[in-house]
Amino acid sequence: MNRQPAIPKRLGLLTAVALAALLAGCAAPGGASNATPQLELPATNAAVPAVAADWWKAYGDPQLDALVDEALRNNRDLARAMARIDESRASLRLTQADRYPSINAGLSGARARASETGPAIAGGIGNDFRATLNVAYEVDLWGRVANAGKAAREELLATEYARETLRTALAAQVVQSYAALQSLDAQVDLFTRAVVAQRDSVKLQKVRFDAGDLSELDLRQLEAELAANEGQLPKLERARGEAERALGFVLGRSPRALLEQNLPRSATAAAVNTSIPEGLPSDLLQRRPDVQAAEARLRAAGARVDAARAAYFPSISLTGSWGRESSDFSKLMDAPSLIWSVMASLTQPIWNGGRIDAQNDLAKARRVQAELDYRDSVAAAFREARDALGAYAEAQASLQILQQRVQALQRAEQLTRVRFDGGVASRLDLIEAERFALTAQASQADARRALAAAQADVFRVLGGGWQPQATNQQQAAHQPGTTS
The missing domain is CATH 2.20.200.10 (Outer membrane efflux proteins (OEP))
Structure with a gap:
């Protein structure tokens, strides 16, 4: 008997059932676990100046710019971050395939x-x-697949924000290492010039000592001061070599290049001209990539709670x-x-040994952890910003004070030399005046390093480049992973 005419009716019935299920899936409940918690944030009226995303170029040092670009191209931690983004993209495609x-x-x-x-x-x-x-x-009647896909998209966004966080931190680290090298260069130059001058002086004074025109006490004081300054040079050279190799490692250079390199750099560090915010702009800190990454992970955890809940149906x-x-x-x-x-x-699940309950409790516990991580990330952002701004203000004040001290001690050295030539001051007085002036100049070089490091740290804790009063549409256009 031929019953083939009944086939279209059956197919039509199954099609209707499938269509009804799909429409029901569109109206499936969910999303209640994805709300971002409201936090108590400090109010601020601080004016925030615009800063370019490549903020390190404000130092006006082409060699520094080249080193930062090299680090952003070759750093292995950044390459690992890119691999994690690729992993998250693959996971997203995997969850989307279930649809x-x-x-x-x-x-x-x-x-x-x-x-x-x-x-x-x-x-x-x-x-x-x-x-x-x-x-x-x-x-997908209850949104399990849809929520799994949403969780994967948020995880992808979190990995992209993590990469941006690493890029900012990497640029700051290069700037700080570069400033440390410049400081060590300046200190090596200071002590080298002091040692050269003192060696010439010791040779001259030995001639006077042999002729009976100089006491042994004066000669031994000169030799002791020379030995003290000569002892500083190996320490400074070792520190400079370690700093060069550390920076080379950050740049992603090969083991051979780490040992053979001589990183090019300018002789003096220049303070960046960009103004630094005086207060704590709440909107700016909440746009920090690490805060946005924590928020994305929180939304992903909430979506997984909704996906786990669907297993009951x-x-x-x-x-x-x-x-x-x-x-x-x-x-x-x-x-x-x-x-x-x-x-x-x-x-319809009836009994499975508590597996669904355990998976649901697991998803909820992970969401609680993600919410706590988000709260901590916001709190840490404000704490780090306050600390960085305080360190920057201190570095500015310290450098100004040290500049005044250097000027005063250099003038004191000149006056002591005049008094020594006039027979009023002793040689020990002159040696101490020279030592104080030299030490102050070395401290000034380190203070310049500290100021550059503090500036870079401010840029890092504020999330890199920023624009004042950006609209939500502008902010979304600059989110990682978006295209215009």
Whole structure:
């Protein structure tokens, strides 16, 4: 009997069921776990000047710019961050694939003998050849797949923000290491010039000592001061070598280059001209990449809670196949060999040893941890910003005071030398005046390093470059992973 006319009715019924399930899935509840907590933030009216994303160029040092660019290209930590982004993108594509039907083709051949005493009709030995096209689809009635996809998208966004955080920190580290090298260069130059001058002086005074015009006390004092300054040079050279190799490692250079390199740099450090905010701009700190990454991870954890909750509800699966089957391979493509099947199934979990409860509790616990991490990241942002601004103000004041001290001690050295030449001051007085002036100049070089380091740290804790009073649309356009 031919019943093929009933097939369209069955297909129509299954299509209607699937369509109703899809529409129900669009209205599935969810999203209650994704709200970002409201935090108590300090009010501020501080004016925030605009700073370019490549803020380190404000130092006006092309060699520093080249080193930062090299670090952003070759640093291995940054390369690992890029690999984590690629991993998150692959995870997102994997979750998105669950939203679509899976289609596969199969071709099989079998030869078997049926039992003569079994329930089936004995057929002896026979062949079975089959070629099918199979389709399977799980209706996302409760939003499990949609929320899993949302979690993956938020994780991808978090990894991109983490990369931006690392880029800012990396640029700040290069600036600070570069300033340290410049400070060590200045100190090596100061002590080298002092040692050269003192060696010449000792030679001259030895001649006077041999002629009886200089006491042994004066000569030994000169030799002791020379030895003290000579002892500083190996320490400074070692520190400079370590600083160069540390910077080379940050730049991602090879082991051979770490040992053979001589990093080019300018002779003096220049303070950046960009104004630094005096207060704590709340909106600016909340746009820090690490804060936004923590918020994205919180939203991802909330989406996973919604996905885990969906496991309590029934799941609907639709499967279908179409193909050919024949005992004779040569007749496999003939019209009578046509086979097809359509099936819809509904599965409701009843008891599984508490697995669903455990997965739901696990997702909720992880969301609590993500919320605490987010709160800590915001609090840490304000704490770091306050500390960095305080360190910057201190570095500015210290450098100004040291500049005044250097001027005063250099003038004191000149006056002591005049008094010594006039026979009023002793040689010990002159040696001490020279030592104080030299030490002050070395401290001034280190204070310049501290100021550059403090400036770089302010840029880092404020999230790098920023624009004042940016609109939400402008902020979204600058989010990682967005295109215009």
